[in-house]
Amino acid sequence: MPKSQFMESVRAALRTRQYSIRTEKCYLYWVRQFIRFNAMLHPENMNNEHVERFLTDLAVAKKVSPSTQNLALCAIVFMYRYVIGRELEGLNYGYTRTPKNLPAVLSPSEVKTIMEQLHGRAKLITALLYGSGLRIHEALRLRVKDINFYDRSVFVFRGKGRKDRYTLLPSGLVQGLMQQMEKVRESHNADLAEGFGATSVPASLKRKYQSALNDYAWQYLFPSDVRCQHPVDGYICRHHWHTSSYRRQLRAAVVKSNLPKRVTAHTFRHSFATRLLEQGTDIRTVQELLGHTDLKTTEIYTHVLGSRRAGVLSPVDGIINTKQQNS
Structure with missing residues (x-):
């Protein structure tokens, strides 16, 4: 997707709140993926159903990890909260619980x-x-x-x-x-x-x-x-x-x-x-x-x-x- 005023406004919101460059790139990536999935519809014209379909596709079709699902949701929530100016209330999709794995360690x-x-x-x-x-x-x-x-x-x-x-x-x-x-x-x-x-x-x-x-x-x-x-x-x-x-x-x-x-x-x-x-x-x-x-x-x-x-x-x-x- 070429640069747009909307994506630049997302970038500006991230930089205003002093998010790191890594987080900025990641959030922008998932916002773009969300818009592309929904046929380039502007996020202002989307509702909870659009968000839920996108997240379900990530989990079912693309089989991404729980942490990746959560990251995509964080990016979308940020966009709606700080750029669109509304909360995603009543979303039928919460943060995925990630498994608690014990870390692998090495001997000296x-x-x-x-x-x-x-x-x-x-x-x-x-x-x-x-x-x-x-x-x-x-x-x-x-x-x-x-x-x-x-x-x-x-x-x-x-x-x-x-x-x-x-x-x-x-x-x-x-x-x-x-x-x-x-x-x-x-x-x-x-x-x-x-x-x-x-x-x-x-x-x-x-x-x-x-x-x-x-x-x-x-x-x-x-x-x-x-x-x-x-x-x-x-x-x-x-x-x-x-x-x-x-x-x-x-x-x-x-x-x-x-x-x-x-x-x-x-x-x-x-x-x-x-x-x-x-x-x-x-x-x-x-x-x-x-x-x-x-x-x-x-x-x-x-x-x-x-x-x-x-x-x-x-x-x-x-x-x-x-x-x-x-x-």
Whole structure:
């Protein structure tokens, strides 16, 4: 669908409320899909039935996941609430309940096996995911100034839920991070020599930090290999390394490792939390390091540890042990 005044009004509503670029792209995508599904009818002329048919088609015909259904519904609700100016009352379709799955975790030896297949910044990023409990987007958005070698801490600016926090900086990563920072400095100096050197910042912060955009301290710790145009403000800048580039290298490393597990970037964060609890770290401390608002979110890792089943003997163990003793 070409650009239209309506879609631009949706974009403006998202930016006014300071939604992230990722959320903006996602919401715009689902609004477009909703309009296309309903034969390009304007949303003002649609009713609950149109919304319900679209969501049903996603679930039945396209067989999307519950989380994708919920995302599409969130985008449509946002559009009607803030652009059309009316609530979707009486909608015969609620948010789909997503299954509560226990997270997959890796043992230290499994993490080591995967990391041995990685090199360069991909290996350093993986070490930060596992050693600091970062989400992949948090790791890629780190700037030079966010690394504090003095007190061994990493500052996470506006993590999930737009919350700032500090987490651990592993001592074993100090040398690698210093080498990475030197690479960033060399790249930044080259950009400055060519008349560039600006880093990308959220649109809402550009005016506030205008004078700092060309500072070395504000450069991304894992910058992109190429400069680009800022998607909102239009200036030429250097963004951070893209998540898809990291995920491709991680996937290749997992395949080479021959581990019979599904491993994603988030698996290392799960493994970080589980390992800390195994070592006896207080759960409140783990909650703060992970940036969880609700302690219940952190408590899921106690289920992974099997703390509630500690000491319980399976009935079959007694039978097998008895047979072994008699044989």
